[in-house]
Amino acid sequence: MPLYKNTPQPSGRMGVLWALAPIFDAAIIEYGSMGHMIYAEKWLAHTGLIKRAKLITTHLAEKDIALGITKRLEESVKEVVKEKKANVIFLIPSSVPEMIGTDLESIGEELQFMYPQIPIITFGAGNFKATKEQGMEEAYFRLVKSLTKEDDIEAIEDTGFEKATFNLIGSACDWSRFQSDTREIIRIMEGAFDMKSAAVFGSSCNTTSLYKMTNAKVTLVMRKDGIKAAKQLEKNYGIPYLYMTPYGLLNTITWIKELEEILEKKADKDYLNNEIKETQYAIHHCNVWAKHKNDKAKLWISNEDELSLGIQEFAKKELGFMLATGGIHMSDARQLKQNPGKCNIEVRRSTLSYDINPYELPFMGFRGTMNLCSLFTDFLIKR
Amino acid sequence: MSGTNRTYRLSEIESNQGITFSHAAATPGHHCPMHTALAAMRNIRGISSLVLGMPECSFYSRYVMENPVEGTGELHYTYVLDSNEVVFGCREGLIKALEEMERDGAKAIMVIMTCIPALIGEDVKEITETFSLEHNAKAVCIDMAHYKRNGYEAGYYEGYEALGDFCMKKELNSNLVSILGAHKGREGEGLKNWLKNNAFELLEIETGFMLEDFLKITSSAFIIVTNIHYLPLANKLKKEYNIPFVFLGGAYSVSEITACYETIKEQLQLQELPEFVGINELKELEDNIKSQFTGSRFIIPAIIEDVLLLTNYLTSLSMKPCVLHIEEYQLWMQEWKKSILHQSVDPYITFVVQQEINQDAFEKSGFLEEKGFRFSIGETSLKEVASMKIERFFLTSLFGYERTNALLHSLKHLRKEE
Numbered sequence: 001m002p003l004y005k006n007t008p009q010p011s012g013r014m015g016v017l018w019a020l021a022p023i024f025d026a027a028i029i030e031y032g033s034m035g036h037m038i039y040a041e042k043w044l045a046h047t048g049l050i051k052r053a054k055l056i057t058t059h060l061a062e063k064d065i066a067l068g069i070t071k072r073l074e075e076s077v078k079e080v081v082k083e084k085k086a087n088v089i090f091l092i093p094s095s096v097p098e099m100i101g102t103d104l105e106s107i108g109e110e111l112q113f114m115y116p117q118i119p120i121i122t123f124g125a126g127n128f129k130a131t132k133e134q135g136m137e138e139a140y141f142r143l144v145k146s147l148t149k150e151d152d153i154e155a156i157e158d159t160g161f162e163k164a165t166f167n168l169i170g171s172a173c174d175w176s177r178f179q180s181d182t183r184e185i186i187r188i189m190e191g192a193f194d195m196k197s198a199a200v201f202g203s204s205c206n207t208t209s210l211y212k213m214t215n216a217k218v219t220l221v222m223r224k225d226g227i228k229a230a231k232q233l234e235k236n237y238g239i240p241y242l243y244m245t246p247y248g249l250l251n252t253i254t255w256i257k258e259l260e261e262i263l264e265k266k267a268d269k270d271y272l273n274n275e276i277k278e279t280q281y282a283i284h285h286c287n288v289w290a291k292h293k294n295d296k297a298k299l300w301i302s303n304e305d306e307l308s309l310g311i312q313e314f315a316k317k318e319l320g321f322m323l324a325t326g327g328i329h330m331s332d333a334r335q336l337k338q339n340p341g342k343c344n345i346e347v348r349r350s351t352l353s354y355d356i357n358p359y360e361l362p363f364m365g366f367r368g369t370m371n372l373c374s375l376f377t378d379f380l381i382k383r
Numbered sequence: 384m385s386g387t388n389r390t391y392r393l394s395e396i397e398s399n400q401g402i403t404f405s406h407a408a409a410t411p412g413h414h415c416p417m418h419t420a421l422a423a424m425r426n427i428r429g430i431s432s433l434v435l436g437m438p439e440c441s442f443y444s445r446y447v448m449e450n451p452v453e454g455t456g457e458l459h460y461t462y463v464l465d466s467n468e469v470v471f472g473c474r475e476g477l478i479k480a481l482e483e484m485e486r487d488g489a490k491a492i493m494v495i496m497t498c499i500p501a502l503i504g505e506d507v508k509e510i511t512e513t514f515s516l517e518h519n520a521k522a523v524c525i526d527m528a529h530y531k532r533n534g535y536e537a538g539y540y541e542g543y544e545a546l547g548d549f550c551m552k553k554e555l556n557s558n559l560v561s562i563l564g565a566h567k568g569r570e571g572e573g574l575k576n577w578l579k580n581n582a583f584e585l586l587e588i589e590t591g592f593m594l595e596d597f598l599k600i601t602s603s604a605f606i607i608v609t610n611i612h613y614l615p616l617a618n619k620l621k622k623e624y625n626i627p628f629v630f631l632g633g634a635y636s637v638s639e640i641t642a643c644y645e646t647i648k649e650q651l652q653l654q655e656l657p658e659f660v661g662i663n664e665l666k667e668l669e670d671n672i673k674s675q676f677t678g679s680r681f682i683i684p685a686i687i688e689d690v691l692l693l694t695n696y697l698t699s700l701s702m703k704p705c706v707l708h709i710e711e712y713q714l715w716m717q718e719w720k721k722s723i724l725h726q727s728v729d730p731y732i733t734f735v736v737q738q739e740i741n742q743d744a745f746e747k748s749g750f751l752e753e754k755g756f757r758f759s760i761g762e763t764s765l766k767e768v769a770s771m772k773i774e775r776f777f778l779t780s781l782f783g784y785e786r787t788n789a790l791l792h793s794l795k796h797l798r799k800e801e
Contacts, residue, residue, distance in 0.1 A: 036412045079406065095439065
């Protein structure tokens with residue numbers, strides 16, 4: 001029985017929207033009832049994404065449903081194109097048209113034919129079973145399939161690149177600190193390999209950077225939702241990918257070693273040593289306190305995904321924490337409200353989240369490790 | 384216009400479906416009535432809620448219902464139709480869910496139906512009726528499918544109206560007067576004192592009340608409605624329990640307001656009217672505004688819940704309405720529409736979905752012509768037009784002479800600013 005006493009899981013349709021919204025020069029058009037988009041706007045406004053896609057809804061009426069009229073959608077696209085409101089248009093599915101079987105794909109193709117000057121991409125995962133993760137996977141995959149046309153590549157290649165680049169299919173706005181984590185990965189890639197980011201999926205980016213994806217040397221995948229898109233890039237353009245999420249020092253070092261092999265290039269030794277030294281300092285302190293207050297050094301983190309498994313492994317192996325409830329609890333604010341620990345850390349986003357600072361400290365990479373150590377130590381030393 | 388249809392005049396509007404959008408692309412649009420229905424229910428102690436729909440409705444509705452269990456025991460759950468139920472219906476699952484809510488302690492449950500259950504034709508009203516017959520807990524359903532309207536006001540109208548379904552016939556208490564809607568300010572106090580001094584008990588129902596208290600309403604001798612959101616409920620109570628009411632919140636002009644007080648006086652067999660300070664000055668102000676604003680034109684791009692009543696009043700003061708945003712048009716608003724048209728004006732009606740009214744409506748209505756005084760209730764990007772900045776709720780905490788006084792002073796101020 002699908003009765004939810006707490007917040008239900010987001011749908012595939014929501015996953016698509018959340019994954020696309022960070023592309024700030026895009027217009028996302030939803031053909032469906034209007035109430036969804038204003039809530040989505042609220043969700044996104046609280047993510048700390050200062051620049052984000054323009055969210056548009058057509059709304060629909062009983063007559064549109066009964067007669068299968070899609071004029072509202074066509075007019076909306078026309079308005080966006082005419083007023084040059086975006087560089088790319090995304091048509092996303094919504095529940096009512098999915099129910100009545102509106103062929104969004106075909107409408108998208110027709111509209112693309114009418115407006116060749118702007119890419120119009122139609123997304124799936126609108127059915128009544130698709131999960132948020134499937135929605136995000138669909139969004140990334142469709143972007144890779146649609147924004148890597150030959151003519152686009154030529155246009156970009158003319159501008160040239162000084163540094164080698166990488167793609168990042170990173171954490172998305174359902175995780176706290178997703179922008180900080182993205183920034184940390186980019187910082188490490190610059191410091192260790194002197195590489196710049198090309199396409200960044202899931203966090204703030206624009207279509208220009210997405211068009212650069214085929215020039216990249218590697219695709220970094222932080223979540224399994226990104227694997228399909230990365231495989232597509234590998235298959236069509238020979239760009240290798242690495243699916244690994246660097247939480248904790250050991251994991252971050254392993255991640256860099258893996259990258260050294262893929263890129264056939266050694267990471268900058270001085271940079272790496274310095275980062276390791278700084279991170280070890282924080283780990284050392286946290287470790288000492290975890291031993292001293294071993295009754296308090298307990299960690300519980302919700303779900304079983306990259307974020308959960310990565311932080312658990314780090315806390316257990318590198319800090320000596322026990323994986324149990326009653327100490328530090330990490331989850332979304334709703335779950336933490338219902339299942340509080342002695343110390344609560346929000347690592348996932350919910351409707352209670354209100355993030356306005358995209359520059360908060362990360363959880364991934366060297367600085368993410370230091371941040372986690374700092375948060376844990378604060379709790380451990382508290383009387 | 385850039386929308387899907389041409390903009391219609393008020394005379395052509397027969398339902399929400401006739402109100403076209405100002406622009407094709409709504410960015411990001413308006414809330415759905417499920418949102419406002421929840422907002423209304425959140426403030427009623429004793430009412431549990433169940434949102435019935437898709438993950439979007441359920442997930443995001445938690446912005447309104449922050450806690451699944453309130454301190455006073457109300458439950459706020461959601462029911463997400465699975466893929467089978469989307470095809471074969473959710474009757475069985477919904478009854479089980481309501482039973483589980485009853486086991487968890489819910490006594491009165493408002494089931495808020497959204498687009499998909501409405502679209503598949505699930506008879507949720509029948510389900511809640513059947514459930515209520517067989518259980519101690521009572522469930523009531525409201526159909527908040529957004530595709531049946533544009534805006535969100537139905538959440539209030541139908542949400543409050545559905546409270547009537549929890550009521551039972553009670554013995555008449557000829558001393559009980561119920562007030563539906565906000566009744567703050569000096570006039571609110573004056574009204575209450577007038578009734579109390581005449582030995583009447585008051586049942587005050589406004590945002591934040593207890594269901595237990597509300598259920599006493601069926602023993603009322605008379606109901607005073609100060610806010611349009613409660614008007615459908617008052618009509619229902621009149622129809623089902625024969626309780627007379629007066630819509631004081633619908634009166635803007637001094638004469639209309641006085642007539643409402645006369646009705647209260649007659650219905651409750653009172654000796655005299657209350658003494659409100661400054662009625663004569665208000666009459667004078669009304670006359671002054673009428674002479675100052677004769678020939679002026681106005682637009683209302685903002686969400687004003689009683690926009691037709693307000694327009695009717697301003698029109699009676701010789702101002703010409705050009706374009707109005709109407710969030711919700713219901714059949715029972717017809718008399719106000721007729722009254723406006725009777726004054727030989729026929730404004731364009733639109734549903735503003737971007738920052739501004741669309742060019743088409745502006746041009747057709749003649750509002751852009753730079754002759755005479757023009758003003759806007761709600762913000763407009765037209766710099767040469769005087770605009771009255773308003774909050775989400777426009778003067779709704781006030782009613783009667785006090786509200787009209789505030790409105791007319793705002794207009795006076797607007798003219799001065801010019």
